[in-house]
Amino acid sequence: MDYARFVRLRSPIWDQFESRLSAAQKEPRRLGHADLESVALAYRQILHDHALAASRFPGTGAARRLGALALRGTHWLHWDRGDRVPGLRQFFAETFPRTFRAHLAPLAVAVSLFMTAFAFGACLAVVQPGIGLAILGPHAIEGLRQGHLWTESLVSTVPPVVSSSGIATNNMSVALAGWAGGAVLGLGSLYVILLNGFLLGAVLATTVHYGLLGAMLEFVSAHGPLEITLILVSAAGGLSLGQALVAAEDLPRRLVLRRASRGALVLLVGCLPWFVVLGIVEAVVSPAPTVPPPLKAALGLGLEACFLVLAWNPLLPAER
Amino acid sequence: MERDTAGRPSEATVLGLDNVPLELPIAGPGSRSLAAFLDYLVVGIGVFAWGALCLAVSTLGKQTGWWMLALFLVGFFFIEYGYFAAVEIAREGQTFGKWAIGLRVVTREAARPGPAAFLIRNAIRSVDLLVGVPLMALDPLSRRLGDRLAGTLVVYEHAAAREMVLRRTPSGWSAQEAALLEAFLWRAPEMEPWRAERLARQLIECIRHDDPALAAEMDPSLGPVDALGGLAKSA
Numbered sequence: 001m002d003y004a005r006f007v008r009l010r011s012p013i014w015d016q017f018e019s020r021l022s023a024a025q026k027e028p029r030r031l032g033h034a035d036l037e038s039v040a041l042a043y044r045q046i047l048h049d050h051a052l053a054a055s056r057f058p059g060t061g062a063a064r065r066l067g068a069l070a071l072r073g074t075h076w077l078h079w080d081r082g083d084r085v086p087g088l089r090q091f092f093a094e095t096f097p098r099t100f101r102a103h104l105a106p107l108a109v110a111v112s113l114f115m116t117a118f119a120f121g122a123c124l125a126v127v128q129p130g131i132g133l134a135i136l137g138p139h140a141i142e143g144l145r146q147g148h149l150w151t152e153s154l155v156s157t158v159p160p161v162v163s164s165s166g167i168a169t170n171n172m173s174v175a176l177a178g179w180a181g182g183a184v185l186g187l188g189s190l191y192v193i194l195l196n197g198f199l200l201g202a203v204l205a206t207t208v209h210y211g212l213l214g215a216m217l218e219f220v221s222a223h224g225p226l227e228i229t230l231i232l233v234s235a236a237g238g239l240s241l242g243q244a245l246v247a248a249e250d251l252p253r254r255l256v257l258r259r260a261s262r263g264a265l266v267l268l269v270g271c272l273p274w275f276v277v278l279g280i281v282e283a284v285v286s287p288a289p290t291v292p293p294p295l296k297a298a299l300g301l302g303l304e305a306c307f308l309v310l311a312w313n314p315l316l317p318a319e320r
Numbered sequence: 321m322e323r324d325t326a327g328r329p330s331e332a333t334v335l336g337l338d339n340v341p342l343e344l345p346i347a348g349p350g351s352r353s354l355a356a357f358l359d360y361l362v363v364g365i366g367v368f369a370w371g372a373l374c375l376a377v378s379t380l381g382k383q384t385g386w387w388m389l390a391l392f393l394v395g396f397f398f399i400e401y402g403y404f405a406a407v408e409i410a411r412e413g414q415t416f417g418k419w420a421i422g423l424r425v426v427t428r429e430a431a432r433p434g435p436a437a438f439l440i441r442n443a444i445r446s447v448d449l450l451v452g453v454p455l456m457a458l459d460p461l462s463r464r465l466g467d468r469l470a471g472t473l474v475v476y477e478h479a480a481a482r483e484m485v486l487r488r489t490p491s492g493w494s495a496q497e498a499a500l501l502e503a504f505l506w507r508a509p510e511m512e513p514w515r516a517e518r519l520a521r522q523l524i525e526c527i528r529h530d531d532p533a534l535a536a537e538m539d540p541s542l543g544p545v546d547a548l549g550g551l552a553k554s555a
Contacts, residue, residue, distance in 0.1 A: 003498045004489040011485065047340040054341070057495035061502040065483035070342055071430055071475070078431030085435045158386070165390040169397035176401065180447045183465045188447065241469065254428070254471065261440045261469040268443065 003057050010049050011062075014069060017042040021072060043073040096270035097313035099263050100233070106243070107236040110193050114232055117197025125205035132206030135199060144210040151219050151287055160283040168279025171227060172272055178235035179268045186242020189235040196231060222296040223282040225304040230271045230278070233311070237264030274307060331460050334430050344430060345476040347423045349456040352474055358417035363403050370395045405442040409435050414477075424477045433472050441466035488551045490531030505552060508545050520544035 020039050024031050031039075050066035057063050086095050125131045133141050140150035158166075174192065181188010207216040244253075244260035285291055285299060332344045371392055378388035407415045412432055413425035425441070427433045444466035448455075452464035461473055484506040489498045501523060508516045521544045528535035538547040 002489070002491075003493070003495050004487060007485055007487050011487070044337060047336055047338060050342070051340045054343075057498070059499040060495050061483040061485040061499070061506070064478070065485055067343060068478040068483070070336065070340070071344070072477075074336055074342060074430045075424070075426055075432055078429065080427050080429075080431055080434045080437065158389075161390045162386055162393070165393040169393055172397065172401075176443065177446065180444050183444050183447050183469060184451070257469055258471050262436055265436055265440050265443065269439075 003060060003062070006053070006057070007062050013042060013045055014049070014065065017046050017073070018069060021069075021076060025076060039073075040077060043070075043077055046070050046073055091266075092270070092310060093313060094316060095266055097311060097316050098319060099266040100270070100311040101319075102263060103233075103236050103240060103267060106239040107233060110189075110232045110236045110239060113190065113193050114197040114228070117194040118201035121198035121201025121203075122205040123201075125202040125209070129206070129209055131202050132209065135202055136206065141206075144207065144212060147210075147212065149207070149212060149215050149219060160280075163283035164279040166279075167282045168276050171230075171275045171278060175231055175234040175268065175271060175275065178231055179238045179241075179264060182235070182238025182241035182264065183245070184242075185245055186239050189238030189242060192238075193232065193235050196228070200228070218293045218296060219286050221293065221300045222286045222291075223278050223300065223303075225300050226274065226307055227278050227282070229304060229307060230274055234268050234271050237267035240264055270311065274303075277303070334428070336430070342430060344426070344473060345478065346460075346462050347421075347474045347476055348462050349453050351421050351423060351476075352456065352462065353453060355415070355417035355421045355423055358420055359404065359415045362416050363399060366399045366403065367396055370399060401443075404445060405439050408438040408442065413438070418474070422477050423474050425472050425474055428471050428473060430473075430475070433470065437470040437472050441470035441472055444469060484552055486551050488534065490527045490534050492530055501548070501551070505545075505549055508549075516545050517543065520548050523548060 017039070020035070020042065024035065024039055046066060046069050050063070050070045053060065053063040053066050121131075136144075136150065143150050143152075174196075178189050178192035181190075181192055204213065204216060207213050240260050241257075241264050244256045248256040281299065281303070285296060332346050333341050334344060336342045374388040374392040374395070378385035404415055408425060411419070414423070418424060425433060425438070427437065444464075448464045448466050452466075455464050456462045461467075463473065467473060484502045486498055486502055486505075489501070504519060504523060508520070511519075524535065524538070524544055524547065527538075534551075539550060540547075542550070
């Protein structure tokens, strides 16, 4: 068959497929079963014509047109169902707890590294008080000398509603950075874990130096435990990404990366809503002098327990 | 099908239904960077518009002002982090920048990615702002880090109907000769008229030599370029 004859015989099918595909793309809900079958049949014919044109008439307009039509058809008719989004209830009752359980090893690594950095920061700030000045700045240190924590300004300069939104978005940015940093061979996640551990240790040791540890613990007790947990869980997702990039086990790297990234995404999405709650607690409850310290501590422990129970979901049977 | 030096299909080839090979028109770092630039312009305009709206509402009162500041911070965060993923999910792999350049995100198998893939490739965006372009330049499939993790590619989305396809060719012409004539007709509108006409006359001479019957059917009242264009229309 010569080229022109091929075009004359087959182009009505191509035109029909293109118009049907365009109509289906515009209004997929109006597509009936018979319409879908006819599109699928025409798609198969397009693929075969494309194979013929690519081998017999390479470089021609028909070959290019069929290539483009075949790609459009493939894109519209094939959908990666592995990425189906579960409903909210299924996500928090099943998907997130299963993923959390599967990530206990990187979470343990993240906690160990955090504790190590915390101890290092605390020791360094004890033997070298200048560290506190470098981290907190001269204004905050002057406040500590006078017996005031810098956190008091959280409610004295702007209303809690502004602090809440600022804190929540900042914490989410840190969690996202810890998660995304895992894509750089895990180095970004390591950085976020170690930096947060070091800063917390150094700041607590600095408040010890000025006799304000009690006030500092009172401030962090309501939001601190869960905040650190969420950052560590997000960073654990980042570490699993890094692990998949560095050591892909026996499977093809593409599959390992896919599995690791989906798991890490579930961890991140499961953590993000909690940052909104934490933003409100940190801006409204933590700096409030009217809320008694035991109540703040109870709230902090309660939030932590709530998250861990929801993340673990004891009602969910273990995977065999 | 494009093949490497060893004769194997190139990395940009995927196997469709019935093992028919499909060559993916991979978008390079240049067009992708341009699309990203346009998208960041959209993000900038979105943030500016959101800020202006919050500012306008905040003039109603001091208490309203603080609330609007809080809303601005939250909105800024969601526009900055959410624009790319939300628009790609809603428009099946096309942000406004990609739409303007004619690009689309597909899976490694040329299928439609799921929402998780869009979320992953865009959650990594902050890292890709630093390392994305060199990674795309080094990768034969022009994948940035987010694409590797999500299992996605960015391809050109050609408008199939715009291709010039001849319906009649002189007898005995090979596919290469037909492709040459199609390429001329496709490019003729962009050429200087005198150059296009000169080339068209040369091509008509070739047709007259190879298939006098077909040459005789061409409308002599038309210019040489339009007469050749009739071959793409005639049945």
